[in-house]
Amino acid sequence: MSAVRVGLVGCGFSANLHIGGYEQLGPERCQLAAVCGVPKASAEAFAAKHSIPAAFGGMDEMLAGVELDAVDLAVPNYLHAAFIIEAARAGKHVFCEKPLTGYFGGADRPPDELIGKTVPKRTMLEEATRQCAAVLEAVEKAGIKFGYAENWVYAPAFVKLWRLAKTAGGTIIRIEAEESHSGSHADYARQWRTSGGGSLMVKGSHPLGAAIQLKRWEGEEKFGRPIRPASVMCEVGNLTWIEAFKQEEAHHLRTGWRDVEDWGIIVVKFEDGSVAEVKAADTTLGGVHNYLEAYLSNARIRANINPNDSCVAYAPEADIFEPEYISEKIETKGGWTFPSPDEDWHQGYPQEIADFITAIVEDREPAAGAALAREVTLVLYAAYVAAEEGRRVDLKPILG
Amino acid sequence: MPKVRIGLLGYGNAAQFHVPAFRRLGPERCELAAVCGRSIERAEAFAKVHGIPRAFATMADMLSAVELDAVDLVVPNHVHAEYAIEAANAGKHIICEKHLTGYFGEPGTPDDEPIGETVPKAKMLERVIEKCDAIGGAIEEAGVKFGYAENWVYAPSFVKLRRLAAAAGGTIIRIQAEESHSGSPSVYAKQWRTAGGGSLVLKGSHPLGAALQLKQWEGETKFGKPIRPSSVVCEVGNLTFIESVKQETKHYIKMDWKDVEDWGLMVLKFDDGSVAEIAAGDTTLGGVHNYLEAYLSNGRIRANINPNDACVAYAPSPEIFGDEYITEKIETKGGWTFPSPEEDWNLGYPHEMADFVSAIAEGREPVSGLMLARDVTVVLYAAYVSAEEGRRVDLGPILG
Numbered sequence: 189m190s191a192v193r194v195g196l197v198g199c200g201f202s203a204n205l206h207i208g209g210y211e212q213l214g215p216e217r218c219q220l221a222a223v224c225g226v227p228k229a230s231a232e233a234f235a236a237k238h239s240i241p242a243a244f245g246g247m248d249e250m251l252a253g254v255e256l257d258a259v260d261l262a263v264p265n266y267l268h269a270a271f272i273i274e275a276a277r278a279g280k281h282v283f284c285e286k287p288l289t290g291y292f293g294g295a296d297r298p299p300d301e302l303i304g305k306t307v308p309k310r311t312m313l314e315e316a317t318r319q320c321a322a323v324l325e326a327v328e329k330a331g332i333k334f335g336y337a338e339n340w341v342y343a344p345a346f347v348k349l350w351r352l353a354k355t356a357g358g359t360i361i362r363i364e365a366e367e368s369h370s371g372s373h374a375d376y377a378r379q380w381r382t383s384g385g386g387s388l389m390v391k392g393s394h395p396l397g398a399a400i401q402l403k404r405w406e407g408e409e410k411f412g413r414p415i416r417p418a419s420v421m422c423e424v425g426n427l428t429w430i431e432a433f434k435q436e437e438a439h440h441l442r443t444g445w446r447d448v449e450d451w452g453i454i455v456v457k458f459e460d461g462s463v464a465e466v467k468a469a470d471t472t473l474g475g476v477h478n479y480l481e482a483y484l485s486n487a488r489i490r491a492n493i494n495p496n497d498s499c500v501a502y503a504p505e506a507d508i509f510e511p512e513y514i515s516e517k518i519e520t521k522g523g524w525t526f527p528s529p530d531e532d533w534h535q536g537y538p539q540e541i542a543d544f545i546t547a548i549v550e551d552r553e554p555a556a557g558a559a560l561a562r563e564v565t566l567v568l569y570a571a572y573v574a575a576e577e578g579r580r581v582d583l584k585p586i587l588g
Numbered sequence: 589m590p591k592v593r594i595g596l597l598g599y600g601n602a603a604q605f606h607v608p609a610f611r612r613l614g615p616e617r618c619e620l621a622a623v624c625g626r627s628i629e630r631a632e633a634f635a636k637v638h639g640i641p642r643a644f645a646t647m648a649d650m651l652s653a654v655e656l657d658a659v660d661l662v663v664p665n666h667v668h669a670e671y672a673i674e675a676a677n678a679g680k681h682i683i684c685e686k687h688l689t690g691y692f693g694e695p696g697t698p699d700d701e702p703i704g705e706t707v708p709k710a711k712m713l714e715r716v717i718e719k720c721d722a723i724g725g726a727i728e729e730a731g732v733k734f735g736y737a738e739n740w741v742y743a744p745s746f747v748k749l750r751r752l753a754a755a756a757g758g759t760i761i762r763i764q765a766e767e768s769h770s771g772s773p774s775v776y777a778k779q780w781r782t783a784g785g786g787s788l789v790l791k792g793s794h795p796l797g798a799a800l801q802l803k804q805w806e807g808e809t810k811f812g813k814p815i816r817p818s819s820v821v822c823e824v825g826n827l828t829f830i831e832s833v834k835q836e837t838k839h840y841i842k843m844d845w846k847d848v849e850d851w852g853l854m855v856l857k858f859d860d861g862s863v864a865e866i867a868a869g870d871t872t873l874g875g876v877h878n879y880l881e882a883y884l885s886n887g888r889i890r891a892n893i894n895p896n897d898a899c900v901a902y903a904p905s906p907e908i909f910g911d912e913y914i915t916e917k918i919e920t921k922g923g924w925t926f927p928s929p930e931e932d933w934n935l936g937y938p939h940e941m942a943d944f945v946s947a948i949a950e951g952r953e954p955v956s957g958l959m960l961a962r963d964v965t966v967v968l969y970a971a972y973v974s975a976e977e978g979r980r981v982d983l984g985p986i987l988g
Contacts, residue, residue, distance in 0.1 A: 358836065361827035361871055362851060410832065421978070423821045423855040423863070427761035430861040432810065433885050436758065440886050451762060453855055453865055455823040461830040463823070465853055465867065471761055473888045485833045486840050488873045578821070580978030 191219045192545050193255060195280075197247050197271060198262035199225040199234035201374075202285045206260055206337075207238055208532055209541030218545045224250040247271060251278050258283060258333075258548060264376065265384050266292035269319045276330040283335040283544045287393050288561035289319040290384025291569065304380030304447030309576040313569040317586065320562045327558050335544035335554040336561035340398035340480070342536030342543060345491035349482055350405055358486035360406050363464040365395030365480035368472035369517040371442020371450070377470075379446045386448030388424065389568055392468030396454060397564045398480050399464040401556065407460075416587060417563065418459040421580045422571035424449035427471045440519060441471050454571045475518035475526070478535075493534055495526035563587060591616060592945045594683075595650050596623040597671060598662035599634035602685045605932065606662055606737075607638050609941035618945045624650040625663075647671060651678050658683060658733075658948055664776075665784055666692040669719045672734075676726040681948045683735040683941075686793055688961035689719045690784025691969065697781070704780030704847030709972040716969045717986065720962045727958055735944035735954040736961035738797035740880070742936030742943060745891035746798055749882055750805060758886035760806050763864040765795030765880035768872035769917040771842025771850070777870075779846045786848030788824065789968055792868030796854065797964045798880050799864040801956060804963075807860075816963065816987055818859045821980045822971035824849035827871045840919060841871050854971045859984075875918035875926075878935075894934055895926035963987060 194210065196203055203223070210220050220240045225231035228245035235243040244250040247259065258281035261271050269289040275282050291312035293303045327334045340346055353360060368391065376382035377390050388396075400417060407415035427433070428443045428450050450470040457463050478493035495515060503509055506522035514521050515528040528534055540556070547554040566586050574581040594610065596603055603623075610618050624644035625631040631643040644650040647659065658681035661671050669689040675682050691712035693703050727734050740746055753760060768791060776782035777790055800817065807815035827833070828843050828850050850870040857863055878893035895915060903909055906922035914921050915928045928934055940956065947954040966986055974981045 359830055359832045361830060361833060362869065364867075421821055421823050423857070423980075425857065425861065425863050427862060430759055430761060432759040432860060433761060436885055438886070451863060455853055455855075457823070457825065460832065461825060462827060463825050463851065463853075465865075467764075467865065469762065469883075472883055473886075483869070483872055485836055486838070486873075578980030580823075 191216055192548050193219050193221040193257045195221055195250050195254060195256045195259045196223040196240070196262060197250070197259050199223055199231050200262065202262035203234065205532070205537050206262060206541060209538040212538045213542055213545055217549070221256055222250050222254045247274065251275070251280065256280055261285060264382065265290055266382065269323050272323050273326040276326040276332055279330055279332065281333040281335070281548050282327070283337060284561070285337045286397065286561070286564070287384065287389060287568070288336065288565045289316060289323060290389065290565060291315045292384050293381050299381065301381065302379070302447035304386070309569065309572040313566070313573050313586070316565055316569045320565055324558055324562060333544070333548050333554060334558040334561070335540070335547065336556040336558065337540055338394065338397040338401070338556045338560065338564070339536040339540050340394045340493065341401045341556040341560075342539035343491065343493050343534060344536065344539070345493050345496070345534070346398055346480060346536070349480065349489045349491040350402060352487065352489050353402070353406070353482055353484060354409060356484055356487040358484035359462070360402060360482050360484055361462050362483040363399045363402060363480065364483070365399050365464070366467040367391040367394045367476070367478050368467065368469035369476040370440065370473050370519065371470040373442070378444055378448060380448050383448060385568065385572065386424065386445065386452065387450055387468040387470045388452040388454065388571060391470070392452060392454060392466055393564055393568060394478070395468070395480055396466045396567060397556070397560060399456070399466055400563050400567070401560055402482065403458050403462065404560065415458050415460050415462070417456045417567055417583050419457045419580055419582050420567060420571050420574050421455045422452065422574040424452040424572070424575045427451045440473060445470070452571075452575070454567070456567065473519060476516040494528060494531065496534070497526055499527045499529050501525050501527050590949055591619055592657045592948045593619045593621045593655060595621055595654060595656045595659045596640070596662060597625070597647050597659050599623060599625045599630055600662065602662035603634065605937055606660055606941065608932070609938045610945070612938050613942055613945055617949070621656055622650050622654045647674060651680065657681055661685060664782070665690055666782070669723055672723050673726040676730040676732050679730055679732060681733040681735070682727070683737060683944050684961070685737045686797065686961070686964070687784065687789065688723065688736065688965045689716060690789060690965065691715050692784050693781055699781060701781065702847035704786070709969065709976040713966070713969040713973050713986070716965055720965055724958060724962060733948050733954060734958040734961065735940070735947065736956045736958065737940055738794065738801070738956045738960065738964070739936040739940050740794045740798035740893065741801045741956040741960070742939035743891065743893050743934060744936065744939070745893055745896070745934070746880060746936070747939070749880065749889045749891040750802065752887065752889050753802070753806070753882060753884060754809065756884055756887040758884035759862070760802060760882050760884055761862050762883035763799045763802060763880065764883070765799050765864070766867040767791040767794045767876070767878050768867065768869035769876040770840065770873050770919065771870040773842065778844055778848060780848050783848060785968065785972065786824070786845065786852065787850055787868040787870045788852040788854065788971060791870070792852060792854065792866055793964055793968060794878070795868070795880055796866045796967060797956070797960060799856070799866060800963050800967070801960055802882065803858050803862065804960065814959070815858050815860050815862070817856045817967055817983050819857045819980055819982050820967060820971045820974050821855045822852065822974040824852040824972070824975040827851050827869075840873055845870070852971070852975070854967070856967070873919060876916040894928060894931070896934070897926055899927045899929050901925045901927050
């Protein structure tokens with residue numbers, strides 16, 4: 189079996205998350221052959237740091253300059269669709285960070301326009317639908333593998349949950365899931381133009397992806413076809429815009445959200461009558477809060493991705509554990525904490541990369557693929573329509 | 589402080605757990621002077637068992653024969669309104685089990701009519717508001733105290749949460765709360781005609797009451813006026829109606845719901861922009877699940893009413909703990925369990941009665957009073973309208 193040659197597109201935050209996953213697989217299974225990024229100097233620095241043999245200033249140059257099997261798109265969300273289509277046309281397998289795509293305003297709108305306030309969510313949903321269709325068509329036509337980097341689908345606690353659910357055999361009647369923390373640091377996350385949405389898009393896509401995948405698996409296991417979302421209701425809000433909050437002198441939560449929500453809840457009904465409650469917030473103290481709980485007719489299973497009590501610590505003062513890492517976004521190291529022994533592993537980062545590479549080698553579909561990526565995107569934008577118009581949105585005409 | 593003389597109206601389940609709560613206060617603070625109920629024999633039997641001096645067949649008889657300060661309405665929900673008005677007109681203070689009132693059909697509606705399916709929720713809401721206004725009018729005119737027996741408001745872990753929130757002083761931006769278990773065994777709970785609703789009314793009213801009280805309290809403390817709910821989005825479902833659940837040969841969750849939901853979720857927005865997510869299910873395994881979590885701008889506090897880990901036990905097989913009580917609705921005593929050291933205390937039963945009796949003696953309002961009772965009832969039925977019509981319901985014009 190020859191090693192899969194991967195080209196990394198982008199050298200920012202997600203590229204760093206992915207690199208460990210590739211390195212763990214070993215050179216006989218996978219080779220990081222090249223990296224590209226803008227400016228080229230940043231790609232060269234990244235290549236030097238991680239011993240990647242070639243660096244380029246753009247994906248087209250990289251594809252022309254090196255023999256590759258796959259590209260890993262670790263680029264901003266608004267570039268995903270165009271890059272996937274380009275890579276697919278070049279016959280390369282694609283591994284893409286979530287979300288698949290979204291609505292970012294397009295070139296005809298001024299770059300500083302607060303499109304989250306000015307553009308109707310219905311228009312956004314239509315545009316996202318078009319983009320998803322174009323991406324899926326390109327992937328299908330090229331016959332390549334598409335790996336959707338939804339790490340929750342690969343997180344060990346979630347995988348164990350599904351194994352238990354499959355063994356129990358009962359119906360998954362209700363799912364409750366959330367990703368929250370005290371607010372993204374990146375400026376891009378505060379504006380619809382760059383993020384394609386707020387907490388629901390940037391955080392909620394994870395628990396939503398896992399919930400949709402769980403019902404897909406259940407349907408495939410029991411009936412030979414996925415159980416799909418049928419309707420959505422949603423509420424969003426800006427909790428950091430509450431007047432009393434604004435008056436407070438010290439802020440422990442991130443502020444400065446421009447035209448995106450900092451809290452949201454999506455209630456999905458599936459076609460079998462089961463439900464999912466998916467929450468996301470940039471307003472939650474206490475470190476990142478990632479969990480999914482499945483209520484079955486004959487069991488109940490909770491995956492505590494983060495925090496969990498695999499390690500529990502206490503410090504009478506905040507500086508006692510310095511400089512040891514505790515967990516993502518925890519505000520203080522004082523008091524009781526739940527230090528994460530290996531956050532990447534708990535989150536499923538190495539596992540998602542291993543599945544993608546193995547899927548290419550074995551010529552099978554990855555566990556998280558294009559169909560999941562599309563459904564997550566469309567359900568999210570349908571949820572935004574539901575919240576804006578204050579009504580339930582039927583998903584059948586949208587998902588097909 | 590003067591002693592409060594109480595007459596019990598009803599001798600059923602609720603009366604059973606109110607009596608010990610009154611007795612704990614001691615005879616110098618509170619005297620159970622009489623009991624009445626439709627069957628004089630049962631009233632007399634109850635009086636004998638609990639050492640209550642007098643028994644009557646009607647409230648009118650009881651009020652004319654015995655000098656009372658207050659009546660405790662421990663009768664079915666559908667007669668709360670008429671008795672509350674009668675007691676107020678007689679100038680008696682009132683202690684009333686939840687709910688204040690509800691929609692149970694019109695005079696002449698056949699007992700077996702599935703009004704949950706046949707009567708539009710908008711009409712129910714209208715009727716409920718009329719009844720609330722009638723009760724509220726009678727109480728205001730009589731100038732009596734009204735104690736709304738929402739025990740969550742008095743549960744020690746919730747009270748501690750409120751004290752911590754007071755000390756922190758931050759804005760309560762988000763509340764998450766739930767009451768669930770594997771289903772009420774009684775037939776009356778499964779039919780709208782007798783229950784006035786499904787999981788949301790019977791279970792959801794508790795976390796809803798606590799959430800509303802918390803924001804009322806926050807507003808009164810900080811601004812001198814309560815923060816009230818401004819809109820509601822709701823989804824309900826019948827998870828036990830899912831085809832594959834029905835096909836299963838063994839059921840661990842109670843089945844046979846007639847015209848009421850067995851799961852529901854309400855999303856409230858308050859007039860300051862904060863939110864509450866209130867869930868209720870009759871479809872949850874693992875014992876009763878009662879909690880409320882408050883997300884503040886500068887703190888996060890969770891009240892685990894039940895289960896909590898005050899006591900943790902393990903048994904390799906279910907018979908090991910024999911007849912010893914573990915916790916409400918737990919399906920097995922095997923494996924890890926969280927035995928409740930004293931469930932009544934955790935649930936706030938003694939504390940609510942202590943507050944009502946003191947409020948009457950001191951001539952002040954109880955912590956859980958008429959406004960809360962009315963808000964809970966109206967929000968619940970507005971939530972049903974939201975779920976039925978698939979739209980957000982504005983509460984401003986309804987709550988007044």
